[in-house]
Amino acid sequence: MQDEVVKNIILGEDDNYIINVGPQHPSTHGVLRFEVSLQGETIKKVIPHCGYIHRGIEKMSERLTYPQIIHLTDRMDYLSAHMNNEAVCLCVEKALEVEVPERVLYIRTILNELNRIASHQLWWCAMGMDLGALTTFFYGLRDREKILDIFEESFGTRLIQSVNTPGGLMQDIHPGFQKRITEFIKYFRKKLPEYDQLLTGNVIFRERTEGIAIMTREDAVQYGVTGPSGRASGLSCDIRKIAPYGAYPRVSFKEVLRTEGDTLARYKVRIEEMYESMKILEQLTDNIPLGDYTAKMKAVIRLPAGEFYQRVETARGELGVYIVSDGNKTPYRIKFRAPNFSNLFVISKLAVGYKIADLIAISGSLDLVIPDIDR
Amino acid sequence: MILVIDVYDFSGLTQAIDKSLKAVMSPGWATFAEYVIIGLIFLIFYAILGLFLVYAERKVCAFIQNRLGPNRVGPLGIFQTIADLIKLLMKELVPIKNADKLLFNIAPFIVIIASFMAIASIPFARGLQALDFNIGVFYIVAVSSLGVVGILLAGWSSNSKYSLIGAMRSGAQVISYELSVGLSLLTVVVFAGTMQLSEIIESQANGWWIFKGHVPALTAFIVFLIASTAETNRGPFDLAEAESELTAGFHTEYSGIRFAFFFLAEFMNMFIVASLATTVFLGGWMPLHFGTGGVFNRIMDFIPPVVWFFVKTGIVIYIMMWFKWTFPRLRIDQLLTLEWKYLLPINLFNITLVAFLTLMGWHF
């Protein structure tokens, strides 16, 4: 049994050409190593090696109190930082059975959707840049600056926001928050069709992504691929519809599903999700109820003994937070079910038979953020 | 009537220099002295044009991407390339452990020599052309295909897997696209009836070939633009040095002045190809004429031919830069499909059409 395992790990026969893509590479978006076994230009086997940026977040959390864990979670998947924070807060609030004010629900949902749009904008920049269209990087970042200005005005931070705390928010929003969001929606609705003209409809882009690396629904279920990559294969896995939280039960939006499962489908799902997010923002922005921005919590938060689980939909998939508590003010064990960890390993099935250039396109379309894989 | 354009005839100047040199020394030494002078002029021209083109590329790229580009070093950043050149000269030339030393050192020089030889035969004005062969077009195409030898040597001798992949891709690409370049130039050769570059320009005295040879010349121009962008490893065909895939491909292991040679040679190849397109399709240094005689032609003649040449070449270079910064990259098999299944049949059909049109005299 041990020998079989070892034999399976050895990559190919002697006359194969093995190259390492990464860990320092312009397009793996982080430190990730792909060991690729090639024959000419065709890929025969891909093995991803992760762990280069493991920081021990779960272990560090075992000696921090619950409000202090929040600032570590935003460094996991830093592009959907607010959603990570919200996951831990919701888990703690569920365990303590605390009812948060309405205002908090609306603001948290609005911040979620803004983070989702910002994350998809950065994904679009990086995907264009990987494929060689270097201008898309700058157009995406230019539009993302408007969202970062919204965050900076209200909370003072840009990429990672530590504004959540169990029971609500740490501070209230700035009076100019709603106006800026409305202006942003108006601006971005004009710019998003330009994205389509520049990249989506382009014949070169189509040739590079249509029909490449088809992921069937069974593959997605077997590997646990969630988020837009899973929805592009027909797997209906949006936590905002299955187990709604926050203000999601009060808004109407469509879950974007496609059945082709190739790289182009994963691309189109994300572009359409940006439209859906803007629809949600339009429904919520003008109707934020007045009230408290936090519920009354004790100074020291102690969870009752037991196990608690909460899942949220980040920009990349389903994030699960599992807290085992023994009654103290620090958790006994906290475990994060990271979406990128499951999304990564499907590459070893998808990339076989395609060329090196396609490996870059595939890992771009799966939208991996490496610190989330390693935590 | 003396045409205004005759004022800008440089052959008088060159004859005068030749006569004065022959008066001072023996004919052999005079020829040698002329070679040295022309070589120095071209070296300086090559270097300055390279600096200017790099600056232009960075500014064009920046404006397309909504930003400013170099704007600190010198007014509007025009000395930025000189600063980069000084930096590259001061960098350490890293010796590679198991590399083939002779080939590794020769490769950048081969690339530069190939482009230098091609630039020598470009006509800048009447009489301002260093090499005026009667097989001009054929000479340029032949000499610029020496560059691929340099690329292959660079990739092979670096002893690195990334470089080898990049060099093999580039070799296949350049060899395939030479066919399209040659065949698309052949259309105008058939129209003009000669391969000599100065004769081709003279034959455009009553209108440029892109207007006179209507449909086939326009098709040939577009095909030539696409094929020559692929020849020079630029734009959407730059997978030999794809930054986001192979971290610089065949010139990964080069540093300092050797890298500067590859970089410079790429920009000068772009200039050569653009000036070839200008000479053959857009009239070279010939001003815009419609027919012979007339007031419009006399007004056009006032602008010096050198200015016409550089403006037209500049426009073609801008179009090539526009391609690079808009489109994603093609994969190697799609690139070869484009050549063998699309460009080559279109070219062959075009040639037959042109031959027929010339026979019947159905062009302007």
Next chain:
Amino acid sequence: MSALINYFKDIFFGIRTLWAGMRITGGYFISPREIVTQKYPENRDHLQMFDRYRGEVIMPHDENNQHRCTGCGICQINCPNGTIEVLTRKELTSEGKEMRVIDKHIYHLDRCTFCALCVKTCPSNALAFGHDFENAVFDKSKLTKILNKPGSSIIKEVK
């Protein structure tokens, strides 16, 4: 025959989409109004950050060199990674009682993650975020800052 028609349709589809992309970039090339670059070191005079920007943690002093820190140490307890150290000393008040007073409020800028827990949990609102973001130094010991200025004392009503 249909293969030939598809061939030409492919060519025209390709050219049309490529031209659509080129129009966008060409449009941006000729509009200098769209340039978004800010010329950073030259615009320091009128560069203003947002009010709530999280620069570095400071202790605001008013014009009499007085602050609001009582030396309770709650910020030190709440900080997740030991960025703050609060050192206190005993002082005699005018009535003769012994009172705890802040001696040094040490703040390590090189360890701070800007999580805002110290600012938000301080019971006397003594800490705030400054707007300074140019914090790069060549000597790491300069990043250990003492937040209460020398010779300062606490404001009377904060107890």
